[in-house]
Amino acid sequence: MSIDSAHIRNFSIIAHIDHGKSTLADRLLERTGTVEKRQLKEQMLDDMELERQRGITIKARAVRMGYHYKGELYELNLIDTPGHVDFHYEVSRSLACCEGAVLLVDAFQGVEAQTVANAYAAINQNLTIVPVVNKIDLVHARVDEVLAEMEQSLAIDAAEVVLTSGKTGLGVDELLAAIIERVPAPTGDPNGVLRAMIFDSHYDSYRGAITYVRLVDGTIKRGQKVRFLETGTTHEVLEIGQFVPQRRACEELVAGQVGYLVCNIKDVKQVHIGDTVICPGDTIAAPLPGYKRPQRMVYCGLYPSEGENFEELRDSLEKLSINDPSFDYSPESSEALGFGFRCGFLGLLHMEIIQQRLEKEADLDLVQTAPNVTYQILKTDGTVLEITNPQDVPDSGQIDEFRQPIVRTNFLVPVEHIGPVMQLSTDRRGTYLKTEYLSPTRAMLTFDLPLADVIYDLHDKLKSVTRGYGTMDYELIGYMPADLVRLDILVGGKNVDALSIICDRRDADRRGRSIVKKLRSEIDRHMFEIALQAAIGTKVIARETISAMRKNVTAKCYGGDISRKKKLWAKQKEGKKRMKSIGSVDIPQKAFMAVLDTGVDRA
Amino acid sequence: MIPALAPPRSVYVHVPFCRHRCGYCDFSLLAGRDDLFERYFLAMACELKRVPLPLALDTLYLGGGTPSHLGPAGLRRLFNLLHGPLVPVGTAEITMEANPSDVTGPLAALAKGFGVTRFSLGAQSLDAATLRSLDRDHSPDDVRQATATLLGAGLSVSVDLLIAAPGQSLAAVEQDLEAVIALGVQHVSVYCLTWEKGTQFDALRAQGILSVADESIERAMFEATIDRLEAAGFEHYEVSNFARPGFRCRHNEAYWDCRPWEAFGPGAARYDGRERITNHRSTTGWMTRVLEGQDFTGDRDAMTPEEAARERVVVGLRRRDGLDREEFRAASGLALDTIAGAAIVAWVADGLATDDGQRVRLTREGLLLSDALWQRVLTGRG
Numbered sequence: 001m002s003i004d005s006a007h008i009r010n011f012s013i014i015a016h017i018d019h020g021k022s023t024l025a026d027r028l029l030e031r032t033g034t035v036e037k038r039q040l041k042e043q044m045l046d047d048m049e050l051e052r053q054r055g056i057t058i059k060a061r062a063v064r065m066g067y068h069y070k071g072e073l074y075e076l077n078l079i080d081t082p083g084h085v086d087f088h089y090e091v092s093r094s095l096a097c098c099e100g101a102v103l104l105v106d107a108f109q110g111v112e113a114q115t116v117a118n119a120y121a122a123i124n125q126n127l128t129i130v131p132v133v134n135k136i137d138l139v140h141a142r143v144d145e146v147l148a149e150m151e152q153s154l155a156i157d158a159a160e161v162v163l164t165s166g167k168t169g170l171g172v173d174e175l176l177a178a179i180i181e182r183v184p185a186p187t188g189d190p191n192g193v194l195r196a197m198i199f200d201s202h203y204d205s206y207r208g209a210i211t212y213v214r215l216v217d218g219t220i221k222r223g224q225k226v227r228f229l230e231t232g233t234t235h236e237v238l239e240i241g242q243f244v245p246q247r248r249a250c251e252e253l254v255a256g257q258v259g260y261l262v263c264n265i266k267d268v269k270q271v272h273i274g275d276t277v278i279c280p281g282d283t284i285a286a287p288l289p290g291y292k293r294p295q296r297m298v299y300c301g302l303y304p305s306e307g308e309n310f311e312e313l314r315d316s317l318e319k320l321s322i323n324d325p326s327f328d329y330s331p332e333s334s335e336a337l338g339f340g341f342r343c344g345f346l347g348l349l350h351m352e353i354i355q356q357r358l359e360k361e362a363d364l365d366l367v368q369t370a371p372n373v374t375y376q377i378l379k380t381d382g383t384v385l386e387i388t389n390p391q392d393v394p395d396s397g398q399i400d401e402f403r404q405p406i407v408r409t410n411f412l413v414p415v416e417h418i419g420p421v422m423q424l425s426t427d428r429r430g431t432y433l434k435t436e437y438l439s440p441t442r443a444m445l446t447f448d449l450p451l452a453d454v455i456y457d458l459h460d461k462l463k464s465v466t467r468g469y470g471t472m473d474y475e476l477i478g479y480m481p482a483d484l485v486r487l488d489i490l491v492g493g494k495n496v497d498a499l500s501i502i503c504d505r506r507d508a509d510r511r512g513r514s515i516v517k518k519l520r521s522e523i524d525r526h527m528f529e530i531a532l533q534a535a536i537g538t539k540v541i542a543r544e545t546i547s548a549m550r551k552n553v554t555a556k557c558y559g560g561d562i563s564r565k566k567k568l569w570a571k572q573k574e575g576k577k578r579m580k581s582i583g584s585v586d587i588p589q590k591a592f593m594a595v596l597d598t599g600v601d602r603a
Numbered sequence: 604m605i606p607a608l609a610p611p612r613s614v615y616v617h618v619p620f621c622r623h624r625c626g627y628c629d630f631s632l633l634a635g636r637d638d639l640f641e642r643y644f645l646a647m648a649c650e651l652k653r654v655p656l657p658l659a660l661d662t663l664y665l666g667g668g669t670p671s672h673l674g675p676a677g678l679r680r681l682f683n684l685l686h687g688p689l690v691p692v693g694t695a696e697i698t699m700e701a702n703p704s705d706v707t708g709p710l711a712a713l714a715k716g717f718g719v720t721r722f723s724l725g726a727q728s729l730d731a732a733t734l735r736s737l738d739r740d741h742s743p744d745d746v747r748q749a750t751a752t753l754l755g756a757g758l759s760v761s762v763d764l765l766i767a768a769p770g771q772s773l774a775a776v777e778q779d780l781e782a783v784i785a786l787g788v789q790h791v792s793v794y795c796l797t798w799e800k801g802t803q804f805d806a807l808r809a810q811g812i813l814s815v816a817d818e819s820i821e822r823a824m825f826e827a828t829i830d831r832l833e834a835a836g837f838e839h840y841e842v843s844n845f846a847r848p849g850f851r852c853r854h855n856e857a858y859w860d861c862r863p864w865e866a867f868g869p870g871a872a873r874y875d876g877r878e879r880i881t882n883h884r885s886t887t888g889w890m891t892r893v894l895e896g897q898d899f900t901g902d903r904d905a906m907t908p909e910e911a912a913r914e915r916v917v918v919g920l921r922r923r924d925g926l927d928r929e930e931f932r933a934a935s936g937l938a939l940d941t942i943a944g945a946a947i948v949a950w951v952a953d954g955l956a957t958d959d960g961q962r963v964r965l966t967r968e969g970l971l972l973s974d975a976l977w978q979r980v981l982t983g984r985g
Contacts, residue, residue: 551972554797563904
């Protein structure tokens with residue numbers, strides 16, 4: 001069932017979150033007969049439980065669809081992409097396997113921040129864009145305005161836009177036709193030297209690593225040996241196939257096709273995303289351009305609530321990292337929290353997902369420290385330190401330059417909200433770059449902002465000042481020197497290393513005050529007074545006190561009372577979950593997040 | 604090694620009737636259902652059959668509810684039922700709870716005739732306003748009169764006092780203490796009002812009609828209680844209990860020594876040295892089940908020797924005498940320091956306990972904050 005590459009189309013669908021990508025993908029699967037309607041679960045491609053729960057796509061997916069068009073059978077490979085900014089790198093991975101991208105815009109919401117970001121990512125990879133306005137069945141659809149926005153912001157010719165409704169199936173045939181007519185066929189040579197790009201992998205407990213590949217040149221046959229160029233390992237191909245959307249084995253894959261390899265690889269770490277698959281002994285095959293490695297932007301400490309669960313946590317992290325190579329972890333120890341791991345994530349959503357999966361799948365009780373971004377320090381001796389933990393900041397005397405990551409941030413907002421968004425960004429020491437009007441009612445504002453000020457709560461704040469209509473997206477542009485300090489928090493006179501943060505010196509007073517205030521409400525009263533202090537070096541800049549418990553004694557404890565009272569006393573145990581004792585102070589998990597409180601009044 | 608089970612030498616009998624339910628009360632009782640007395644006696648007779656051989660007793664305690672609410676005829680009926688299965692020894696302490704307004708000369712004589720040695724009076728306060736706020740139907744004079752009657756009959760008297768009542772001031776508590784001391788009783792139990800879930804008081808609190816006393820004021824009231832009663836010659840021997848020398852409640856001391864005891868009636872809990880079994884809490888539920896031959900037990904709290912020892916630490920340290928290491932080992936089979944050694948060291952360091960190497964006692968500070976100590980002991984962490 002070999003297919004000539006002229007009949008192959010590889011494409012992604014890119015969209016802002018919630019614009020109906022998954023629903024439209026379901027319609028494509030249904031229309032092409034890949035999945036029968038009765039088998040169709042809502043949003044077929046989002047098969048991780050968390051993805052379904054949150055209605056978001058996290059991992060890239062690939063599915064092969066067969067479609068008859070003008071009497072000929074075409075193979076359409078849809079490579080699904082995540083929409084959230086945390087998973088940008090997955091988008092670029094997917095796009096590298098495609099010749100085209102369906103750019104989806106909601107007929108009511110219009111062009112949003114990730115629409116722009118993803119469209120540019122596709123354009124930069126020289127993909128053919130098939131623009132679509134989706135959800136045209138909505139009562140409030142404003143198709144003409146949205147078309148104008150697309151033209152204005154992305155230079156898309158309104159005449160080329162396909163109008164669809166993922167809900168009703170309207171326009172799906174036209175979209176399939178547009179994909180076949182407009183997206184170029186892959187150009188590789190089936191008889192050339194084998195080169196395939198690994199664009200994803202996942203772990204199957206029965207088959208080991210399932211490696212997702214896009215064949216660029218040549219042919220892979222079942223039973224042959226292949227070599228992973230970068231890792232330098234050689235494997236026998238036990239099975240090859242395509243996702244339809246379940247795995248379906250076949251005898252061979254040829255240039256232009258997308259599918260999977262099963263090679264009896266027990267350790268997914270041997271599968272490097274972006275690596276090139278070649279024939280062993282083939283010295284002339286040049287590596288394909290790989291991907292930019294995903295950049296871990298956010299770090300936090302994960303500690304078991306019970307110290308003895310350290311090994312369990314290590315095992316769980318390892319299991320998770322098998323399926324998600326984009327997060328990493330290394331053991332660290334904290335004076336306050338004992339032994340745990342410093343974990344790096346793509347962003348806060350990614351962090352939240354990993355934490356949830358750890359608790360769900362491993363049933364581990366975790367204490368998580370507040371996340372921080374990665375900083376750079378140019379030391380006076382000329383060396384550069386990467387700082388992923390505030391504790392690693394050296395003495396100020398050794399610091400020549402303290403640098404923080406800066407992101408270029410686009411806000412797409414209704415024009416009446418430009419003022420509040422300007423305010424929001426300048427409060428966070430953003431550098432204003434420009435305003436572009438997409439239409440008389442919508443504008444795109446661009447700022448350079450410290451990443452630290454973006455990731456924690458800027459998205460929530462944006463939603464609140466724009467009544468839900470504003471969207472944002474950002475990309476890292478580099479590190480810039482700033483006047484940064486480490487702010488330490490002392491609980492009962494003891495510096496709790498896990499509560500330290502790095503912040504701008506000018507914000508330190510405000511942050512310090514709000515952190516100790518927040519801590520005061522999070523930490524229960526103890527038998528003694530607890531002083532909460534924020535300090536830079538030895539200088540205390542804010543203080544709060546938790547007064548001592550005055551009286552806490554059960555009055556009656558006679559025969560019939562004892563069992564009941566005993567349960568109440570021991571019940572405090574449940575409240576102790578996700579709690580860490582530091583010195584003799586019990587600090588609940590929530591308190592470790594208190595340091596995220598920026599002290600900026602809620603807008 | 605599990606110590607052999609000794610036969611219980613203490614019995615608790617629950618009398619689940621009251622004239623009315625007070626706003627703060629969540630006990631197992633029925634108010635205004637005197638029509639159920641007869642059925643209660645039938646069920647009691649039936650439950651007493653659990654005791655195959657007559658039990659020799661050092662203490663017997665009739666609690667409630669309000670045992671005195673049964674009236675002379677009812678009490679006679681109850682004592683006659685108990686007589687036979689239960690055989691108090693000559694020196695036995697037999698306590699009966701009573702409402703001050705129920706106490707009369709004839710009642711005292713009748714009780715004394717059935718061997719009662721001690722009355723526990725639900726006085727709660729000697730201030731008319733406080734009594735009203737607590738929903739009580741007796742007056743301060745009722746308390747004085749009842750006390751005089753009982754003492755005159757040669758009975759030992761304990762008075763229950765409630766502090767931190769809604770709206771009560773520290774001065775009012777101090778006045779109550781003086782009034783109680785003036786009664787000349789042998790024993791006083793003082794309870795800070797507990798806002799139990801599901802009570803009328805709790806509902807009124809939730810509506811903002813009643814307010815809970817500030818923790819600092821409650822502490823001041825409790826400290827004043829300890830200081831004043833000790834100055835008047837009472838020993839503070841357990842969190843809430845004060846006695847003139849030689850007049851501690853021996854029945855309650857059996858609980859706190861973790862000795863086995865028997866118990867009958869709805870919601871009554873018994874302990875055989877390994878397991879605490881609580882009867883069905885609802886009075887009607889208990890009666891129906893007992894009379895129809897069904898299982899009438901509610902909760903069961905079975906303990907390993909270690910769990911029992913942990914419990915022993917808690918109830919033991921709530922007593923001002925604290926725990927003696929040798930006695931502890933002899934009674935529990937385990938060393939106190941194995942069970943709570945690290946905790947004790949920490950408490951001593953924090954001024955919450957004293958330890959002379961033999962005996963461990965909580966300090967006043969430790970006692971006042973003691974609920975916060977028990978989790979560590981009961982869960983065995985540290």
